[in-house]
Amino acid sequence: MLLAIDVGNTNITLGAFVKDQLNGPFRVTTKISRTSDEFGLVFREILRANDIDYKEITDVIIASVVPGVMHSLTSAIIKYFDTTPIIVEAGIKTGIRIMTENPKQVGADRIVDAAGAFELYGGPVLVIDYGTATTYDLVDDTGAFIGGVTAPGIRISANALWNDAAKLPEIEIKKPKSILAKETVSSMQAGLIFGQIGQTEYIVEHIIEESGLKNVKVVATGGLGSIISSETDCIDIYNPNLTLIGMKYIYDKQKR
Numbered sequence: 001m002l003l004a005i006d007v008g009n010t011n012i013t014l015g016a017f018v019k020d021q022l023n024g025p026f027r028v029t030t031k032i033s034r035t036s037d038e039f040g041l042v043f044r045e046i047l048r049a050n051d052i053d054y055k056e057i058t059d060v061i062i063a064s065v066v067p068g069v070m071h072s073l074t075s076a077i078i079k080y081f082d083t084t085p086i087i088v089e090a091g092i093k094t095g096i097r098i099m100t101e102n103p104k105q106v107g108a109d110r111i112v113d114a115a116g117a118f119e120l121y122g123g124p125v126l127v128i129d130y131g132t133a134t135t136y137d138l139v140d141d142t143g144a145f146i147g148g149v150t151a152p153g154i155r156i157s158a159n160a161l162w163n164d165a166a167k168l169p170e171i172e173i174k175k176p177k178s179i180l181a182k183e184t185v186s187s188m189q190a191g192l193i194f195g196q197i198g199q200t201e202y203i204v205e206h207i208i209e210e211s212g213l214k215n216v217k218v219v220a221t222g223g224l225g226s227i228i229s230s231e232t233d234c235i236d237i238y239n240p241n242l243t244l245i246g247m248k249y250i251y252d253k254q255k256r
Contacts, residue, residue, distance in 0.1 A: 001016055001017065001018055001052075001056045001057050001058060001059075002016070002017040002057075002058070002059045002060070002061065002248065002251055003015075003016050003017075003043075003047075003057045003059070003060045003061075003081070004016075004017065004060075004061050004062075004063075004244045004247040004248060004251070005060065005061070005062045005063075005064075005073070005077075005085075006062075006063050006064075006109065006112070006243050006244060006247065007030065007062065007063065007064035007065065007066050007069060007070075007073065008030060008065060008066070008109065008131055008132060009030060009065060009066060009131070009132040009133075010029070010030055010031070010131070010132050010155070011027045011028065011029060011030055012027065012028050012029070012030050012069075013025045013026070013027050013243070013244065014026045014027070014028075014043065014046060014047075015241065015244035015247075016047065016052050016057070017248050020248070022241055022244060022245070022248075023050065023052055024050075024241075024244065025240075025241060025244060026046045026047075026050065028042060028046070030066055030069065034069075034072060035072055036071075036072045036073075036075035036076040036079060037076070037079075038072075038076075039072055039073050039076035039080075040076040040077075040079055040080030040081075041080070043076070043080070043081075044080060054080075054081065057081050057083070058083065059083060059086070059251065060077045060081060060083055060085040060086070061085060061086040061087075061088065061247050061248075061250065061251045062074070062077075062085045062086070062087050062088065063087075063088040063108040063109055063111070063112045063243070063247055064087075064088075064108055065107045065108060065109050070087075074087075086250075086251060086254055088108040088111060088112055088247065088250060089108065090103065090104050092250065092254070093250070093253040093254060094111055094112075094114075094115045094250050094253065095115050095118065095119065095143055095249065095250070095253055096111060096114045096115050096118060096139065096143055096144075096145050097142075097143060097144045097145065098111070098145045099144045099145055099146055099147070100145065100146075100147055106145065107135075109129065109131070109135075109243060110127075110129070110135055110137050110145075110148065111145070111246075111250075112243050112246035112247050112250060113127045113129050113135075113137065113221060113242055113243055113246055114127055114137050114139050114145050114246070115246040115249050115250055116239075116242045116243065116245045116246025116247075116249060117139065117217075117219045117239075117242060117246070118139050118143055119245075119246070119249045120219075120239070120242075120245065121217050121219060121237065122141070122217070123139050123140050123141040123142065123143060124138065124139060124140045124141050124211070124213040124214075124215070124216045124217070125138075125139050125216065125217045125218075125219055126138050126139075126204060126207060126208065126216050126217070126218045126219070127139070127219050127220075127221070127242070128200065128204075128218065128219070128220045128221070128222075128225065128235065129220075129221050129222045129225070129242075129243070130153065130154065130196075130220065130221070130222030130223065130224040130225040130228060131153055131222045131223070132153045132155065132156060133150050133151065133152065133153045133156065134150075134151045134152070134153045134154070134196070134199075134200075134222075135148060135149070135150050135151075136148050136149040136150075136151075136203050136204070136207060138207055138211055138213075138216075140211075140213060141213075146211065148207075149203055149207065151199060151203070153224075154173055154192055154193075154196050154224050155173065155224075157192055157195070157196075158171070158173055158188075158192055161188055161191075161192075168184065168188060169184070169185065171185050171188050171189060172189075173189070173192060173193070173224065173227075174189060174193070174227070175189065175193045175227060175231065176189040176190050176193070178190070179194050193227060193228075193231075196224075196228055197228055197231050197232050200228055200232060200234065200235070201232055201234050204218055204234045204235075205234070217236050217237065218234055218235050218236045218237070219235075219236065219237045219238075219239060219242065220235045220237070220238045220239075221238070221239050221240060221241075221242035221243060222240075223240070225238055225240070226238055226240065
């Protein structure tokens, strides 16, 4: 059994694969500092609570954008799962050729999203990940990662509103009934959600136009992606598990 671990700025997401069947995802916060023992015990308990025997885990793959957790996390996998994890980093076989000026600067999360989307849907494909940041990454029909855009995520924008504007409250992030709000909370929700929709439509249109590529599939992922994808016709597919699936494809390439 394969355990895939996606370390994001907000959450650590786990998924256990039995062949191609995903069990998960399961999430713990990235914000809490943990020792290797804490990581190991937390992961074991999450698996146990979901009827997954941790002793059946034979391999682990990790994609991380948070370097500060990697020493403890890697040590936890070695100690509590008795295996040395595969780390998604420069030099690993992914099926994606990074064609940017500095390939080492492309985050592991973007690489695994691109790998998953290209394997599942072919190319050209534009992947949008609505995470802590909202990222847009374009892969052509040969599997070349051409480039992309990085924008503030919805939660970053929300935090900026209620942290930097003294009279604005902390709110639930959801689509309001109308864009024409009549009180503060729904006006903030309208700005966040409809603003993200407008950003998405503009960036997608101009990326495709500038690339010159035809028949580009637009695939969205990330926790808040479901809200945006349901409100715009420019997104063709929403796949909430794209990152974990991409990690599974990359793992398979290491074993060939």
